[in-house]
Amino acid sequence: MSDDVETEGSSVSWTDFRYSTAPRFSTIRVNMGDKESESMEDDLKDYLRKLYPDVAYRVFRHGSLPELLVVRADDRPPPTPGHCQLIVDALCGAAVLRGADVYAPGVLGCPAELQAGDAVAVYADRDGRCLRDRYALYVDCASVALPAELLAGDAVAVYADRDGRCLRGRTQPYAGATTFVGNGVMQLSRRELFTTDRPSGVAVRVTQPVFGAPSLGPLCGRRAMLQNIPSALTSRVLAPRPGELVLDMCAAPGGKTTHLAQLMQNQGLLYAFDRTAAKVARIAALAEEQLLSCVHALRADSTRLLSADSACRLRRRHLTGEPCPLHADGPCAPPFAPDTFDRVLVDAPCSGLGQRPRLTPPAAGAQLRSYGPLQRRLLAVGADLVRPGGRLVYSTCTVPPAENEDQVAGLLAARPRLRLEPAEPRLGGPGLPGHGLDADQCGRVQRFVPQPESDCCDRDTIGFFIACFSKAES
Numbered sequence: 001m002s003d004d005v006e007t008e009g010s011s012v013s014w015t016d017f018r019y020s021t022a023p024r025f026s027t028i029r030v031n032m033g034d035k036e037s038e039s040m041e042d043d044l045k046d047y048l049r050k051l052y053p054d055v056a057y058r059v060f061r062h063g064s065l066p067e068l069l070v071v072r073a074d075d076r077p078p079p080t081p082g083h084c085q086l087i088v089d090a091l092c093g094a095a096v097l098r099g100a101d102v103y104a105p106g107v108l109g110c111p112a113e114l115q116a117g118d119a120v121a122v123y124a125d126r127d128g129r130c131l132r133d134r135y136a137l138y139v140d141c142a143s144v145a146l147p148a149e150l151l152a153g154d155a156v157a158v159y160a161d162r163d164g165r166c167l168r169g170r171t172q173p174y175a176g177a178t179t180f181v182g183n184g185v186m187q188l189s190r191r192e193l194f195t196t197d198r199p200s201g202v203a204v205r206v207t208q209p210v211f212g213a214p215s216l217g218p219l220c221g222r223r224a225m226l227q228n229i230p231s232a233l234t235s236r237v238l239a240p241r242p243g244e245l246v247l248d249m250c251a252a253p254g255g256k257t258t259h260l261a262q263l264m265q266n267q268g269l270l271y272a273f274d275r276t277a278a279k280v281a282r283i284a285a286l287a288e289e290q291l292l293s294c295v296h297a298l299r300a301d302s303t304r305l306l307s308a309d310s311a312c313r314l315r316r317r318h319l320t321g322e323p324c325p326l327h328a329d330g331p332c333a334p335p336f337a338p339d340t341f342d343r344v345l346v347d348a349p350c351s352g353l354g355q356r357p358r359l360t361p362p363a364a365g366a367q368l369r370s371y372g373p374l375q376r377r378l379l380a381v382g383a384d385l386v387r388p389g390g391r392l393v394y395s396t397c398t399v400p401p402a403e404n405e406d407q408v409a410g411l412l413a414a415r416p417r418l419r420l421e422p423a424e425p426r427l428g429g430p431g432l433p434g435h436g437l438d439a440d441q442c443g444r445v446q447r448f449v450p451q452p453e454s455d456c457c458d459r460d461t462i463g464f465f466i467a468c469f470s471k472a473e474s
Contacts, residue, residue: 018450018463022097022211022357024073025457028219029227029255031290032067032262037223041069048214057214062457064425065232067262069224070457073099074212081180082121086110086204088181090359093124096181097357099213101206104188104199114190122204123178124359179359183208222289227255229457230428230448230464231397234347235259237423237446237468238393242267244342245318249302249382252279254286256347261292269318271341272297273305273334300334303377306384307335315340315387339387346382348375350396350403354463356450368400375407383415383471392418392469397462399449401435404465408445409436411469420444423468427458431465444468 028044031037041061048057048071055074062068088096092106102122110120184204193199206215220226235256240246242265251257251272261270272287272295274280280299287295314332317324324332351368362368379394386392394411396403408431412418420441428446431437437445446466451459 018452019353019356019358021452022073022094022213023450023452023457023460023462024211024213024455025229025460026071026073026099026213026216027062027227027229027232027457028069028071028216028224029232029259030067030069030224031222031258033266033291034223040219040224044069044071044216044219047219052214055212055214062229064427065229065236067259068227068229068232071214071216072457073214076212078210079183079208081123082119082183084111084114084118084120086114086120086122086186087125087178088122090124090126090128093122093179093181094355094357094359096122096124096206096209097211097213099209099215100217101202101215102184102204104193104201104203107193107199107203110190110193112190114186116186116189116192118186119183120186120204121183122181122206124181126177126179126359128360180210182206182210222291225255225258225286227259228397228464229461230395230446230466231255232259233425233427233446234345234393234395234466235263236425237466238343238345238391240264240268240270240343244268245315245340246270247305247341247344247382247385248272248347249305249345249378250274250347250349251283251297252276254283254297256345257283257295257297258286258290258292260345261287261295262290264294266292266294268294270295273300273302275299275301296331298333303374303381305334305336306338306381308338310335310337312336336385338384341385342387342390344382344386344390344392345395346375346378346392347395348378348403350375350398351400353398353400354448354450354465355397356462369402371398372402372407375403376410379407379411380414383411383418383469386469386471388417388471388473390471391421392471393423394465394467394469396465398465399447399463401432404447404467405431405435405437405442405445408441408467417472417474418469419472421468421470423466428464428466 030040045059058072060070062070087109088102088106089108184206187202187205240260240263248257252274257272272283277299280297284297311326312332313324314336316322323329350371353362382392422444423446428448431442431445431447433442448464450463454460
């Protein structure tokens, strides 16, 4: 199988510099509804001065998205790896390159004698051999996780690894493909990491990241959260107003949901859906933490939110206060009737090929092709649920035109009442020609293609796509 994927109109390797490196800019979105957040810029600068006294990070407010604070990474040369190797999974490694510390669930292996306070060099497992997707019907002596103090003669109970994680907790040097992501200091011992079923907390405090991005996680909470520029822009393009009825069809992990609620000034009703109960609980907890009472998070399959025969009259209830004939005075739930919502966001599941840094090869061709049909179904439902005169926004964090321009062209052909509107404010580039959109339509969508050589935060960002539609009267 080739590791190349069609992205910007041609075959681009997953190791392309644009996607294999981390952006030099980190962004924090400030809670616009929290008065205590007004001091966030000064607090951020004080935090960076105290944590990194020898680094002069540049902090500034984004010109078009004033709720975003931008931190430019340090340009110092990458550190030399320490001698004590600790292996983390690829997702954890990518997060470290963006400025995160190492959390316990991401650690795959380390020397048996490692203790809290020890210095380590953190490496990301690029080929996935530490999380092999197979059933182990035997015990591999190089792969067994053992208590660090185990001695010859001790009694043990031997269990076969059936879920394929037979390298977790390894103490032998790892020979697979890795990427050095930074040096740090252990906060937990190896015993604490691998003798508990669900280790938690910070395992390694990263002190020397490869790309010089600061750790901003401790600042996140009620007052602020980390969010990429194109993601924050998506909520601005949808532009919900106070008092409106808004739908976020694919809401997890909740960043856009809470941003939309803040733009609504916590007035109106915002339905947020996901198929997974744990993710819905996380969205609800995030909204509660940020004091956003207008968010109504529910578990549902968003391809089934619509029914032409639905007796639910959520819109009439929202506008007049009359009880819903189906749900009375209780909360309304799907399926909903057509033309219910003022604004609909379809931040669709996608191949995620715009995410940076990318440390592992992309999914196989069959899996990549599986996203298109789901995206079409979600867009069709969203188009029918938005009211005439309302707004529908489609976004992805990927770059293949099959998941972006092709989807827009297909929706316009299938739903003649929809009109492609300029996605504003404008920070990205035009769409790709040759995928069903004319030159004017390409200029109305926004496509973000990473430009690591640029010193502009809107260019050196993740790959992303945004399209905005209005709906005409029937």
